[in-house]
Amino acid sequence: xxxxxxxxxxxxxxxxxxxxxxxxxxxxxxxxxxxxxxxxxxxxxxxxxxxxxxxxxxxxxxxxxxxxxxxxxxxxxxxxxxxxxxxxxxxxxxxxxxxxxxxxxxxxxxxxxxxxxxxxxxxxxxxxxxxxxxxxxxxxxxxxxxxxxxxxxxxxxxxxxxxxxxxxxxxxxxxxxxxxxxxxxxxxxxxxxxxxxxxxxxxxxxxxxxxxxxxxxxxxxxxxxxxxxxxxxxxxxxxxxxxxxxxxxxxxxxxxxxxxxxxxxxxxxxxxxxxxxxxxxxxxxxxxxxxxxxxxxxxxxxxxxxxxxxxxxxx
Numbered sequence: 598x599x600x601x602x603x604x605x606x607x608x609x610x611x612x613x614x615x616x617x618x619x620x621x622x623x624x625x626x627x628x629x630x631x632x633x634x635x636x637x638x639x640x641x642x643x644x645x646x647x648x649x650x651x652x653x654x655x656x657x658x659x660x661x662x663x664x665x666x667x668x669x670x671x672x673x674x675x676x677x678x679x680x681x682x683x684x685x686x687x688x689x690x691x692x693x694x695x696x697x698x699x700x701x702x703x704x705x706x707x708x709x710x711x712x713x714x715x716x717x718x719x720x721x722x723x724x725x726x727x728x729x730x731x732x733x734x735x736x737x738x739x740x741x742x743x744x745x746x747x748x749x750x751x752x753x754x755x756x757x758x759x760x761x762x763x764x765x766x767x768x769x770x771x772x773x774x775x776x777x778x779x780x781x782x783x784x785x786x787x788x789x790x791x792x793x794x795x796x797x798x799x800x801x802x803x804x805x806x807x808x809x810x811x812x813x814x815x816x817x818x819x820x821x822x823x824x825x826x827x828x829x830x831x832x833x834x835x836x837x838x839x840x841x842x843x844x845x846x847x848x849x850x851x852x853x854x855x856x857x858x859x860x861x862x863x864x865x866x867x868x869x870x871x872x873x874x875x876x877x878x879x880x881x882x883x884x885x886x887x888x889x890x891x892x893x894x895x896x897x898x899x900x901x902x903x904x905x906x907x908x909x910x911x912x
Contacts, residue, residue: 600909610762
């Protein structure tokens with residue numbers, strides 16, 4: 598596969614996943630911003646949402662203050678925001694169009710239809726009643742594309758680069774949400790177990806589709822310690838860091854077998870997976886959750902750069 602083709606397939610997958618993740622972040626931010634929290638400004642939730650998305654600096658370069666309308670428009674529609682849903686869908690479609698012959702018909706139609714339909718949504722259409730429906734629609738379009746890819750593509754280099762892009766992006770998103778939101782939402786002692794506290798933690802789990810599955814696994818009320826354990830180490834939870842690296846490593850191994858050689862990216866990903874397999878939540882908290890997640894994000898970014906170098910990506 599040519600480097601430009603590999604680049605486009607990899608980033609197509611990352612942008613589709615990023616669009617879905619952005620919809621999830623907006624949903625949890627909107628839910629929590631609506632909650633009454635004594636002594637706190639609701640806009641602080643939007644500040645943490647922007648931080649989780651990695652675009653706080655870009656927002657404040659264009660807006661002086663935080664308000665719900667500006668933040669939602671920035672995360673949904675702003676073409677100058679590289680992580681906005683509009684930008685992600687536009688870049689994903691551009692990559693897919695450039696590599697049309699590498700995609701199946703079902704993949705292209707899911708991607709193209711999503712872009713056409715989203716292009717028909719205007720900021721004025723995003724009312725309080727319509728926002729949840731629009732966010733659900735974005736998530737469903739991402740799922741439709743992923744389903745089309747998994748059900749119709751050959752298990753070849755296109756498949757492997759799609760999987761690697763998806764799971765590196767997903768791991769980055771889960772790590773950033775947990776890093777930013779964990780400390781923002783840790784309640785005061787007197788709030789632990791309250792209705793507001795439970796709604797806050799429930800919203801975080803919903804942002805990674807883990808609300809119900811957490812209850813199935815632990816069968817108890819929300820516990821910040823267990824939530825961190827679940828989102829980092831639980832291999833059966835498909836958005837945990839461990840599960841993401843199980844999938845990414847499997848596809849990297851597939852590429853190595855297909856191409857007949859291994860690269861630095863394989864070693865970086867293998868070492869990151871080893872850390873996730875051998876560590877536990879007690880050790881993480883003893884050394885510092887923030888430090889652990891910061892190190893993980895750095896390793897994940899390094900793996901992405903090494904993949905680009907190994908397979909001669911051309912942007």
